Amino acid sequence: xxxxxxxxxxxxxxxxxxxxxxxxxxxxxxxxxxxxxxxxxxxxxxxxxxxxxxxxxxxxxxxxxxxxxxxxxxxxxxxxxxxxxxxxxxxxxxxxxxxxxxxxxxxxxxxxxxxxxxxxxxxxxxxxxxxxxxxxxxxxxxxxxxxxxxxxxxxxxxxxxxxxxxxxxxxxxxxxxxxxxxxxxxxxxxxxxxxxxxxxxxxxxxxxxxxxxxxxxxxxxxxxxxxxxxxxxxxxxxxxxxxxxxxxxxxxxxxxxxxxxxxxxxxxxxxxxxxxxxxxxxxxxxxxxxxxxxxxxxxxxxxxxxxxxxxxxxxxxxxxxxxxxxxxxxxxxxxxxxxxxxxxxxxxxxxxxxxxxxxxxxxxxxxxxxxx
Numbered sequence: 105x106x107x108x109x110x111x112x113x114x115x116x117x118x119x120x121x122x123x124x125x126x127x128x129x130x131x132x133x134x135x136x137x138x139x140x141x142x143x144x145x146x147x148x149x150x151x152x153x154x155x156x157x158x159x160x161x162x163x164x165x166x167x168x169x170x171x172x173x174x175x176x177x178x179x180x181x182x183x184x185x186x187x188x189x190x191x192x193x194x195x196x197x198x199x200x201x202x203x204x205x206x207x208x209x210x211x212x213x214x215x216x217x218x219x220x221x222x223x224x225x226x227x228x229x230x231x232x233x234x235x236x237x238x239x240x241x242x243x244x245x246x247x248x249x250x251x252x253x254x255x256x257x258x259x260x261x262x263x264x265x266x267x268x269x270x271x272x273x274x275x276x277x278x279x280x281x282x283x284x285x286x287x288x289x290x291x292x293x294x295x296x297x298x299x300x301x302x303x304x305x306x307x308x309x310x311x312x313x314x315x316x317x318x319x320x321x322x323x324x325x326x327x328x329x330x331x332x333x334x335x336x337x338x339x340x341x342x343x344x345x346x347x348x349x350x351x352x353x354x355x356x357x358x359x360x361x362x363x364x365x366x367x368x369x370x371x372x373x374x375x376x377x378x379x380x381x382x383x384x385x386x387x388x389x390x391x392x393x394x395x396x397x398x399x400x401x402x403x404x405x406x407x408x409x410x411x412x413x414x415x416x417x418x419x420x421x422x423x424x425x426x427x428x429x430x431x432x433x434x435x436x437x438x439x440x441x442x443x444x445x446x447x448x449x450x451x452x453x454x455x456x457x458x459x460x461x462x463x464x465x466x467x468x469x470x471x472x473x474x475x476x
Contacts, residue, residue: 125384126368128446132415133427134350135162137170139443141433143231146199149322149354150176151431152410153206153460156352157215157296159414160462163348164295172216174223174231175287176206178271179213185244185263187324189255193248196321199237203352203410203460204327207298213274214287215294220278223271236270302466302476303329305458306337308397313473320407320457329458330474334393338452340466341413341426341459349465350414353428354457357409361451364432367440368425371450385421391453399454407457417446426452 136159142151150173161169180201188197223231240263247259277286285293310316315328332340344351356362362369366382377386399405415427425446434443463476 126446127420128417128425128441129419130415130427131418131424132345134345134348134414135159136350136412136414136429137168139429139434140431141230142173142431145177145231145233146237147173147177147231147233148431149201149203149410150174150180150206152412152429153203153352155412155429155431156203156350156460157206157294159350159412160296161294167294169294170218172218172221172223174271175213175216175221175274176209178221178223178267178274179209180205181240181267182260182263183208184324185240186260188244189247189259191248192250193245196324197241197244198322199233200322200407201324202303202322202327202354202407203458204303204329205325207301207460208325208327210291210296211298214289215291215296216275216278216287217280217290220275220280221272225270225272233270236266239266300462300464301460302463302474303327303458303460304332304337304340304466305329306332306334306393306396307400308393309401318458322407332470334391334396334453336467336470337456338449340461340470341452343467344461344465345413345416345426347465349462350412351465352460353411353413354407354459355409355411355447356405356407356455356457358406359455362445362455364430364439364445367445369428369445369447369451369455371448371454385419385423388448388450389454391450396454405455405457411445413459414444424449 136155142148154171154173154176158169158171161167184197188195243262247255275287277284280290305318310331312331312333315330317323317326317328341351360378361371361381363382368382370381370386371389371391372378372381373387373389380386412429413426414429417425417427425448428445428447430443430445432439432443463471466476
């Protein structure tokens, strides 16, 4: 996964568009907790999916629970490390992962609130995983190369020790609002059942209505997703939102037309509108399944960043946009819309890799076709 905080750098200082002319109005605005920052980490997958789960907990229980993003990272890193070592270095090891990896973590390790595990050492107020990841990469390279020709039995404990030092040890029991929990019993308390969530996508190189494994670098766990025709993929996103279900989104944000600074994402019909569209409404390109597939196969569309779709807005001409909660903070000098990006339908059609959603948010006819 690309360094996700580069997105902010890419969006800042490159464009000279005047003050925005867009006028946005909320159409659907689902419950969620405030925007926060992933800081200098590549853990957008955990921030976005944890935000998604916070909204699910509100929907299911009415409770607002600030979940620990770093607990899911702490429990997932050893799995990524094992995958890398046992494949003798011929696999991806990075800060990145996907939404289904959070669900896998919940199945094995449960959930904890941020007040119990925040992944920060004493005196720290911001996450910075640069040093930790460099140390882990060096260790894993040594284990994969196996200079002693026989890997010792200590390497897993060594990885856990490093993670304990930088992020903290995995809690086994804790108290929350006067009651005692384990991570698994807390997940039950929050009514989060991983088996109720599915990943949807749309590509033409695989059969529709069947699960398949998408070949992208961060899919280290070989998670499968259901393939849909493009229009049906979008229709299911719309159906979920219309019925109160938010979605976790995996998306390409490496385009000049995705801007956290301006809070907008679009696909212009004309190249000369790349800058213009940052501040005013432009005509967008018609996105076909064939063009979407082409951009994926030529690596113009890549797996960059995960965010949380929480609603819809419309501009003054009635054009619809998805309201996407980002994890780049709320600093007005760096991001617009309080940390939200308004993503056009064209951008969603072309650049969305996949979405994670509760199966009850899926269209009935689609669920039937998928056998859910």
